[in-house]
Every structure is written in structure tokens, then in C-alpha cells.
Amino acid sequence: MGKNLTKRSEDYSKWYNELVVKADLAENSAVRGCMVIKPYGYAIWEKMQAELDRKFKETGHQNAYFPLFVPKSLFEAEEKNAEGFAKECAVVTHYRLKTDPEDAGKLIVDPNAKLEEELIVRPTSEAIIWNTYKGWIQSYRDLPLLINQWANVVRWEMRTRLFLRTAEFLWQEGHTAHATRQEAIDETEQMNNIYADFAENFMAIPVIRGRKTESERFAGAVDTYCIEALMQDGKALQAGTSHFLGQNFAKAFDVKFTTKEGKQEHVWATSWGVSTRLMGALIMTHSDDNGLVLPPNLAPIQVVIVPIYKGEEQLSQISEVANEMVKALRAKGVSVKYDDRDTYRPGAKFAQYELQGVPVRIAIGPKDLEKGTVELARRDTLSKEFVSQNEIEQKVPSVLEDIQRNLHQRATTYRDEHITEVNSYEEFKEVLEVKGGFLSAHWDGSIETEQKIKEETKATIRCIPFDAVQESGICFYSGKPSNQRVLFAKAY
Amino acid sequence: MGKNLTKRSEDYSKWYNELVVKADLAENSAVRGCMVIKPYGYAIWEKMQAELDRKFKETGHQNAYFPLFVPKSLFEAEEKNAEGFAKECAVVTHYRLKTDPEDAGKLIVDPNAKLEEELIVRPTSEAIIWNTYKGWIQSYRDLPLLINQWANVVRWEMRTRLFLRTAEFLWQEGHTAHATRQEAIDETEQMNNIYADFAENFMAIPVIRGRKTESERFAGAVDTYCIEALMQDGKALQAGTSHFLGQNFAKAFDVKFTTKEGKQEHVWATSWGVSTRLMGALIMTHSDDNGLVLPPNLAPIQVVIVPIYKGEEQLSQISEVANEMVKALRAKGVSVKYDDRDTYRPGAKFAQYELQGVPVRIAIGPKDLEKGTVELARRDTLSKEFVSQNEIEQKVPSVLEDIQRNLHQRATTYRDEHITEVNSYEEFKEVLEVKGGFLSAHWDGSIETEQKIKEETKATIRCIPFDAVQESGICFYSGKPSNQRVLFAKAY
Structure with a gap:
């Protein structure tokens, strides 16, 4: 890992x-x-x-x-x-293999098992x-x-x-x-x-x-x-x-x-x-440079609990606390994993769950046992805080909701910042090159123009948005009239 | 239908x-x-x-x-x-079609798109x-x-x-x-x-x-x-x-x-x-001669309610009762359908649900409105009874459990009655011919014997049961020694 x-x-x-x-x-x-x-x-x-x-x-x-x-x-x-x-x-043409007459360990397509009609x-x-x-x-x-x-x-x-x-x-x-x-x-x-x-x-x-x-x-x-x-x-x-x-x-x-x-x-x-x-x-x-970031709705594991311990006795004390938490959170419909594998160190576990985008990580160490706390880390913001063990049951579901909301908000902000109105071909090419994102532009409605823009810039019309405002304008490429903007972008 | x-x-x-x-x-x-x-x-x-x-x-x-x-x-x-x-x-040999040069409306396998290695x-x-x-x-x-x-x-x-x-x-x-x-x-x-x-x-x-x-x-x-x-x-x-x-x-x-x-x-x-x-x-x-019989655990619709009515007013009175039942039964986890389609008559609906194996059918007619009853029919036994509308919520879940149990019981009885111990080849052939089912018999353990029995009777060894009693005997076909019975049958 x-x-x-x-x-x-x-x-x-x-x-x-x-x-x-x-x-x-x-x-x-x-x-x-x-x-x-x-x-x-x-x-x-x-x-x-x-x-x-x-x-x-x-x-x-x-x-x-x-x-x-x-x-x-x-x-x-x-x-x-x-x-x-x-x-x-992919086309299926035959329905049988047979032993290769020249090499008994190999199979070849049996020419006598050709389908009358090919299957796609x-x-x-x-x-x-x-x-x-x-x-x-x-x-x-x-x-x-x-x-x-x-x-x-x-x-x-x-x-x-x-x-x-x-x-x-x-x-x-x-x-x-x-x-x-x-x-x-x-x-x-x-x-x-x-x-x-x-x-x-x-x-x-x-x-x-x-x-x-x-x-x-x-x-x-x-x-x-x-x-x-x-x-x-x-x-x-x-x-x-x-x-x-x-x-x-x-x-x-x-x-x-x-x-x-x-x-x-x-x-x-x-x-x-x-x-x-x-x-x-x-x-x-x-996701970010540390790995996957998953919205809680889609996370196979929403919360992972990792014990930090030396020796069996500490582990057993931590496990007692952790298992209570697992039970309480599951009862609230949260999917929790308690990872007490002794074949990996806490650091390796942290790295794995960060890479795999687990929304919430809870770490419990010896000091937490003394203080009645745990360390709660959010994957979306990479922030950490100490939370009282008693509060976990209430806190975690609301943190998960907050992560779900925050991810949507963050992505919406990014997306909205990357919709740019452009009105000339110069502007179109510059924004496409420097900033990317959706380019909201007037288009004359012809396949020819669309095709030329694609050839010259690799940008395609992603869609004619349903909520586009009806406004008269001129196509940035051909100068012909247009009555609404469409969205261009380079695309996957 | x-x-x-x-x-x-x-x-x-x-x-x-x-x-x-x-x-x-x-x-x-x-x-x-x-x-x-x-x-x-x-x-x-x-x-x-x-x-x-x-x-x-x-x-x-x-x-x-x-x-x-x-x-x-x-x-x-x-x-x-x-x-x-x-x-x-099935073997895939090509990855593309092309227009038939001799018939532009047809596609043929493109010989230039042959895979280097066939895919199974x-x-x-x-x-x-x-x-x-x-x-x-x-x-x-x-x-x-x-x-x-x-x-x-x-x-x-x-x-x-x-x-x-x-x-x-x-x-x-x-x-x-x-x-x-x-x-x-x-x-x-x-x-x-x-x-x-x-x-x-x-x-x-x-x-x-x-x-x-x-x-x-x-x-x-x-x-x-x-x-x-x-x-x-x-x-x-x-x-x-x-x-x-x-x-x-x-x-x-x-x-x-x-x-x-x-x-x-x-x-x-x-x-x-x-x-x-x-x-x-x-x-x-x-299933039986009337159609499918489904255990409630597997029935997409466990209960169907069919109104029997003349005119809109009767329908609306019946629907009121039916909708209450639907609500009460769904709350108990029962999957219910209220079939008030006016494009089919009650008789056609009865026939359809019987054919499709819906475990419980409830019919509500004008007389039921007067008496506060419904007619409840079981698909497994084809029996009918009148049940008070107030009792439906309690009754239906227990009827469903009973149907599930009854089907298992019925099938087990049939199966047990069709396991026959046979000790000679004559007996083997006769039971296979007349009664069918599993034939519990001693077998000498050899592939040759197994193969010959299969060729001569079409019966195969279905399994060597885990719970077979260890007992010494002789193979009914070869006369060689055997230490447990195996199960023969004709099979799908």
C-alpha cells in the first residue's frame, strides 16, 4: 500500500x-x-x-x-x-474448438463448427x-x-x-x-x-x-x-x-x-x-492527490475504526470500546469496519483507507482510553478532531451527511466556476486552452460548423441545455444568427 | 390467458x-x-x-x-x-462488420478484422x-x-x-x-x-x-x-x-x-x-395442472386482491376496503397487488393468478361488503374460505407461512416415497421404469459398471450421499463387493 x-x-x-x-x-x-x-x-x-x-x-x-x-x-x-x-x-463465428492435429496440447477452432449465421x-x-x-x-x-x-x-x-x-x-x-x-x-x-x-x-x-x-x-x-x-x-x-x-x-x-x-x-x-x-x-x-474520496452514500465502508496499541491487553481494552461503537453505529444504519488485523500497522491502515476514500476514520489509542475520546478524521477535508466516545453515536451520522453535502457543494462550485460565456473564436480557443470546462457559446445550429470546431479544437457540443435562456446572438465561429447558447467542452 | x-x-x-x-x-x-x-x-x-x-x-x-x-x-x-x-x-474470431460490397443493405464480417487470438x-x-x-x-x-x-x-x-x-x-x-x-x-x-x-x-x-x-x-x-x-x-x-x-x-x-x-x-x-x-x-x-405454484418466499406477488363489482359505486366501496388491506399487509412486509384493472374480468384475473402461482388470492364482492368478509383462496391446496375483513391482517402472514411449510412438506413426502432400495438388476430396471425416483443401490465403485448401467438404462449415479450408512453389500450389476449404497436416477 x-x-x-x-x-x-x-x-x-x-x-x-x-x-x-x-x-x-x-x-x-x-x-x-x-x-x-x-x-x-x-x-x-x-x-x-x-x-x-x-x-x-x-x-x-x-x-x-x-x-x-x-x-x-x-x-x-x-x-x-x-x-x-x-x-x-465482437463477432461469434464458431461454436466448438477441437484438438490441434499438429499439437495435442493445443486447441483450434473447429472448421466444421461454423455458424450458419454470425452472432454479434x-x-x-x-x-x-x-x-x-x-x-x-x-x-x-x-x-x-x-x-x-x-x-x-x-x-x-x-x-x-x-x-x-x-x-x-x-x-x-x-x-x-x-x-x-x-x-x-x-x-x-x-x-x-x-x-x-x-x-x-x-x-x-x-x-x-x-x-x-x-x-x-x-x-x-x-x-x-x-x-x-x-x-x-x-x-x-x-x-x-x-x-x-x-x-x-x-x-x-x-x-x-x-x-x-x-x-x-x-x-x-x-x-x-x-x-x-x-x-x-x-x-x-x-478524489484528490491522496487517493479516492467517496460520498458516504456510495462508500462500501463509511467508517473505519483503527486501534493503536502495544500488546494484547491494550488491544482488548480498545476492542471493547470499538465493538460498542460498531454496534451503536450499525444500529443507526452506518456501515462500520473495525480493523484489528495484527498483520498491518496503524500507519499502513491509515494510508490504505485514505487511498480507498473511506469517509470517516476513527482511531483509538491508549490516551483515548484514559480520556474517553477518539480521534475522528474526515476524508473530504482531511481534518481531524477529538470527540468524546459518548458522542460518537450522534456525531458520526451527522458528519456523514455533512460530507455528502460538502462533496456536492465543492463539485458544484468547481463546475460553476468552469462554465464560461465566450463570444469570439479567439476567446473560445483561449478559454479552452487555459481554463477548460464548459464554454457557453452561440452556435449557428449547423453540423458543418460543429464539425469544423471539433476538428480545429477537439471541443464538441456536450449538450443544448434545457435551461438555456432564449437570446438572440451570433455564432462565434460562422457569424450566423443563433437564438441560444450551447455548451462546448473537450470530453471523455 | x-x-x-x-x-x-x-x-x-x-x-x-x-x-x-x-x-x-x-x-x-x-x-x-x-x-x-x-x-x-x-x-x-x-x-x-x-x-x-x-x-x-x-x-x-x-x-x-x-x-x-x-x-x-x-x-x-x-x-x-x-x-x-x-x-x-462460442468463439469470437472478428471484431468488426462492414457493408457487403454486393449488397449495400447488408453487413458482412470484415476479413481484415480477424483477431490474432480467438476469444472464448x-x-x-x-x-x-x-x-x-x-x-x-x-x-x-x-x-x-x-x-x-x-x-x-x-x-x-x-x-x-x-x-x-x-x-x-x-x-x-x-x-x-x-x-x-x-x-x-x-x-x-x-x-x-x-x-x-x-x-x-x-x-x-x-x-x-x-x-x-x-x-x-x-x-x-x-x-x-x-x-x-x-x-x-x-x-x-x-x-x-x-x-x-x-x-x-x-x-x-x-x-x-x-x-x-x-x-x-x-x-x-x-x-x-x-x-x-x-x-x-x-x-x-x-407446480400442478393448473399452473405454477410458488412458495411465498419466492413469489413476486404474495397476495392478490381482486374486486368483483358492477358499476363505479360498488368498485369504489370495494376499493376502500381493499386499499386498507393493502396498507395493513404491506406494513407487515407482505407483497400485495390490488388488481382493479377494468380491462379484464374477474374470471380472467383468477385464471391468470392461478397460472402464475400467486400464493393467496383475496376476492371481494358486494356480498362481502355487506357481511364484512372476503374470500381467501390458497394456491397450494386450491382451498377457499371466507374470512372476516378484520382478521385479514393477522391471518394472511400465517397462511403464507403455512403455504411455505406445506410445499416443503409435500415435496419431501413425494421425494421420500420415491427413494427405493433395490438389490438386483431386475428390480433396478423395473423400479426405474414403473416408479422412477432415486434408486438406492450397491455399486462396485468402478467407472466401467457406472458406464454400462448408464448405457443400458439411462440412469446415472446422482450422488454418493453424505449420510449413507456404511454397510457391506454387493453391486447389483457386477456382483462385486460394495460398502455403501449410492443414488441412481434418470436426470435432467
Whole structure:
């Protein structure tokens, strides 16, 4: 253990990569671009899953499970979607290995076990799901159909980074069917709001809600809503998307329903998802040069208690106090670990829990036994104070709440300080270079301009914010008229 | 809706297939051998997951996630394991599609995107996990390593059946590493006991614990423990397995640790798993000719309330009573649904909930309003009684407990009646043919005998029960000596 982390100011990207590995969140595997999510990282993901799943169910969604594989002919059915994912998909062509006739210790693909039709490992499941919905939807009584899936998906990305972009990742994908256009649009909006609420209030990550431009839309969508977060290096990160799919998939897979009035109509669709990418957002929003910083809502261990002792007798006295605290805090719903391992010294434990972002650390030494105190350290502010043992039960829950609030506040302040209104291309380039963050600017609405700006600066339009003020202005790039500002940024 | 189920006595297999589809549990997909788990089926699986996950964590295990793909060279590393799964694995050979030059609307595999090394879609994860453990285990302080994964796996089975045998299925796989042989054996046993406890007390399925014979062992295991259940058609079903892997994988992947004394030793391993196959066991243990029968512990809806009314006014009076009941029962932790849909008649609703195995149905009609009663129907016994509205809050929880107990009791009685001691080959064949179930018989311990019996009768040794009495006897097939009975059966 031990820190030895590269500083963010030295090399942000290196800091991130080191932190993910050293804090035991994830690591690269033997499979190119695929990660192993380690127990500590997975425990955080499980907390995200549980909260999202609760929110989905609360709004009437049910979970289901659809096949990992998509036959090529189905994959092709919705043209834009197919086009969007064809270049990066893993293809299963055979279903058997056999012993290599030239080397009995080796296996080779059995040429006699070639599939008649290739199978695509799902990069997203619209195709297989809409092909299934065809059999599930006949009447208005079958609508709305509100389904979510927790699954792994594969996109054969060439440049990968742990959590942020991996060939295989974990996610949830909601796929809903509705009788009317408006109902589908309302669902798209509802789910984007659920993501925003989750990010802000559970992950302590401030996000901006908006819609994507045409060129940044999901392949096959009519409209893509999103939440955009800002990382500490001034780059934006798309944290979740919710798509209004119109009738594109219903038409591609011929999914019609009989209305109350007896007419046949194509249904309206949405899909929406967040992924293990949120782990990247979490890490890059809150953490510091000492390691991970976790909001208490997501911390697998909220409080760790470390004994500082010489000899068995001291340990047993400290343990008595510690175990009482563990009991009292657990009764209040706090997750506490008492780390009395004798295989590590207190200093090594302190370093480990700091690196792993445990929100509150309580140390109990011989002097504390005398004085009836403990030392309480906060991970977010790195501050320490002595607290009476009697007060711990009351104090800790309020400190945890305060940490959750403080992290959100801190990130919001940073984000707000990094939204800059710019009105000329010079200004745009300078702010992008020097300060980063979101650039709020007028844009003429054309794909051409958007494309040129991207080529020249690497900045993209992250979203057209829902709360943007309608104001007339001129595009900083083309000089053409515009009626609202959009947000540009370099992005993950 | 409506029953129209084939009777079990007519065609058990057809009854099963129909039930799975009609009760909305699962269906076949467009991908050969892969199923879609529908929301109602998935809700049951989620309840299994939650309870198992709780048991795993309670015994110190943590969840993690490992890649879907296994590079061929890793797959080969443990020879027996590779041999066991090579004949049924999905192989990814390419990572991109491109537009068909002869038909712009079609996609074909891009021959320029061939992988240097083929990837196997995991049929089980020992290989990829043990390759990872190599980096995680250095010292005795890193042990035991107690990890579980919830995942999808793929085995290219030729004959598939919903839940029982599908090309893709969902499961959990535990993979643990230990410093000593004994500790690994204890873990193997502990996990088999957890499975047995789960089956008996949560799923209400009686199981027999035992070990597999050499020829029925998991590929790569030194010893395989299992739990075996008996279905209503007299066939056995392996419901869970726990493997002692010895040092096979540690040696294949060179995973060593430094002992307290500073020596280098290979670690000892276990793996254990249960899958969506348990859904098949659940269905075939309890259900009847009217449809699914669910133990209350696993029922997504434990109680359904159906109003019987004419006109809005009656409905509103009934709803008032029903909503009070819903509130009172939910406060007691009972999951209740009040089905006041006006798009279906009461008869259709009754048929649906009977088919879907909802344990308790409460009907409220105009006469019940007058008398202050409701009609309470039990799914397990198909019995009905009138209960005072005031008593519902007390009555329902105890009825649910009684149903859970009754189902276990009923299945145990059936199972016990279908364990037959046989002492000659004639007897063996006759009981197998006429009665089915488990045949408790002396076996000479040889693979040859086991193999011949299988060829001649299709019966296999399901397990060597842990509680078998040591008694000297002679093998019913070969006449050679034996010192305990083993259990034969035809199996799923």
C-alpha cells in the first residue's frame, strides 16, 4: 500500500490510472480492453445499482433478461443503429474448438463448427429486444411496456481506459414501448431526470441536463437527452443518456398495436442507460492527490475504526470500546469496519483507507482510553478532531451527511466556476486552452460548423441545455444568427 | 390467458414447456438455444439472487466481475477443464462488420478484422479468474480470497430447454483460494450446505447432499459436492455444485503464496455455482395442472386482491376496503397487488393468478361488503374460505407461512416415497421404469459398471450421499463387493 500517487497537477491521466489500480477498484485483464472489476470497486457499483434499481421500480419498470447474442440479420434491421455499431462489434463465428492435429496440447477452432449465421455480441440491445417485443405487443392493453435490463455489453473500442472506455462494460438499458409520441417523450424526460437526481443527490455529482445535437445522437434515436458532468481536469463526461426513438425500431421490427378504437399503429419507443463509466465520473469528480474520496452514500465502508496499541491487553481494552461503537453505529444504519488485523500497522491502515476514500476514520489509542475520546478524521477535508466516545453515536451520522453535502457543494462550485460565456473564436480557443470546462457559446445550429470546431479544437457540443435562456446572438465561429447558447467542452 | 395446460400425466415435458411460456416466465429467442427471461420470471430469479447474495456475504464473500471473454491460450491452460468445455463453446474470431460490397443493405464480417487470438465466451470462469489471481496472491496475508461473480455464461448445448439447459444462462460462480487443503475442503462443504439450506428453506425444495462419482465430476475438479432434487416425473435434477479443485488451477496458472514460515506453496481452490436452472427445479417441484405454484418466499406477488363489482359505486366501496388491506399487509412486509384493472374480468384475473402461482388470492364482492368478509383462496391446496375483513391482517402472514411449510412438506413426502432400495438388476430396471425416483443401490465403485448401467438404462449415479450408512453389500450389476449404497436416477 502507501500513496505514491502521481499528483493531478503533474499528470491527471496518470493520476487517474494509478488511482483506479491502487485503490483496488479495477485493473486491466488478459483480454485486450476488458477490465476486471475488483471487489472494492464492485461494491461501489452494487450501491449504484441498488439505488438506480429502486428508482426504476418505483416508476413502474420491471427487470428482464435478453440474449447476449444478436443474429446478424436482426442486427442489420434498424439501419442507423447497425451502421453506428458495426465497426466495433465482437463477432461469434464458431461454436466448438477441437484438438490441434499438429499439437495435442493445443486447441483450434473447429472448421466444421461454423455458424450458419454470425452472432454479434450485443453492443446495445435494441435489435434483439424489439424483435422480442413484436410478440409481446398486440393491443393498447399491453402498453406501456416498461422494461430494464442489467447486463454486460461489448464495443470493440481501440483506445480503452479503465471504467471510462472498455471493450466490455456493465450497464443497465431501459427499453420502453408506448401508445403515443407524447408518452414516449415524457418517459425519455423522466428517465433523464432520474439519472440527474441520482447523480446529484446520490453520487454528489452536479450535472447539466440537455439534449444532444444531431451528430452526437445515439444511432437510431430521434432525440437524445443527456446529463453532462465536469471532471477536475476541465473535461466533460457524459454520465447518462435517455433516447426518444420515435417509431424507428417499431417500424424496423414491425411492432404494431391495436388502439382502443381498433386501429393498427406502430408503437413509440425509448431507451436509456448508464454504465460502469459512472465509476470514472465518481473518481474524477471527488478524489484528490491522496487517493479516492467517496460520498458516504456510495462508500462500501463509511467508517473505519483503527486501534493503536502495544500488546494484547491494550488491544482488548480498545476492542471493547470499538465493538460498542460498531454496534451503536450499525444500529443507526452506518456501515462500520473495525480493523484489528495484527498483520498491518496503524500507519499502513491509515494510508490504505485514505487511498480507498473511506469517509470517516476513527482511531483509538491508549490516551483515548484514559480520556474517553477518539480521534475522528474526515476524508473530504482531511481534518481531524477529538470527540468524546459518548458522542460518537450522534456525531458520526451527522458528519456523514455533512460530507455528502460538502462533496456536492465543492463539485458544484468547481463546475460553476468552469462554465464560461465566450463570444469570439479567439476567446473560445483561449478559454479552452487555459481554463477548460464548459464554454457557453452561440452556435449557428449547423453540423458543418460543429464539425469544423471539433476538428480545429477537439471541443464538441456536450449538450443544448434545457435551461438555456432564449437570446438572440451570433455564432462565434460562422457569424450566423443563433437564438441560444450551447455548451462546448473537450470530453471523455 | 386461461389454463389450457397439457396435464402432467399426459405429457410431463409438454406441460413444463407450456407452463414456462404461459405463466410468463421465459420464452425462446431468435438466437438458437438462448432464452428471454420475462419480467415475471426474472422477478423470481431476483429473489433467489438476493437471498443467495446475502448468504454469500454473511460468510465473508465479496462480489467482483471478470471478463466475458477468455483468450484461447488461457482457456487451454488447465487441460481437463479445457477438454471438458471445448466442444461447446462460442468463439469470437472478428471484431468488426462492414457493408457487403454486393449488397449495400447488408453487413458482412470484415476479413481484415480477424483477431490474432480467438476469444472464448466464458463457459465458466476458472481460467480467466485464476490468471487474475496470480497477480492478487503473494502472501498468506492475501488468503483466503473469497470471491463470487454474478454473470452470464455460454455453453453451446445442442438440445436446449427453457431454464433447464440453455446456450446462455445466468448464474453465480464462487472462486476461492486458500492456504491449506483442509480450509478449501471446508469451504467446498460450507457452500454446498448453503445451497442445501437455500433450496430447502427458501425454495421449499428437499435435496440430498452428496459427492459426485469421478465420471460426473466438474472438469478440472478433484471432488464435486452437489445437491440433488427430485422432480414430479421421477427424474432427478442437479440443483447446485461445489467443487474442491485441489491445486489444479493454482498449478496451471502458477499461483503461489509465501507462507508465514516464508515457504512458497501453491494455493488450494474451490469453485461453486447455481444457475437459472433453479427456476426449472422450482417449477417442476411445486407446480400442478393448473399452473405454477410458488412458495411465498419466492413469489413476486404474495397476495392478490381482486374486486368483483358492477358499476363505479360498488368498485369504489370495494376499493376502500381493499386499499386498507393493502396498507395493513404491506406494513407487515407482505407483497400485495390490488388488481382493479377494468380491462379484464374477474374470471380472467383468477385464471391468470392461478397460472402464475400467486400464493393467496383475496376476492371481494358486494356480498362481502355487506357481511364484512372476503374470500381467501390458497394456491397450494386450491382451498377457499371466507374470512372476516378484520382478521385479514393477522391471518394472511400465517397462511403464507403455512403455504411455505406445506410445499416443503409435500415435496419431501413425494421425494421420500420415491427413494427405493433395490438389490438386483431386475428390480433396478423395473423400479426405474414403473416408479422412477432415486434408486438406492450397491455399486462396485468402478467407472466401467457406472458406464454400462448408464448405457443400458439411462440412469446415472446422482450422488454418493453424505449420510449413507456404511454397510457391506454387493453391486447389483457386477456382483462385486460394495460398502455403501449410492443414488441412481434418470436426470435432467
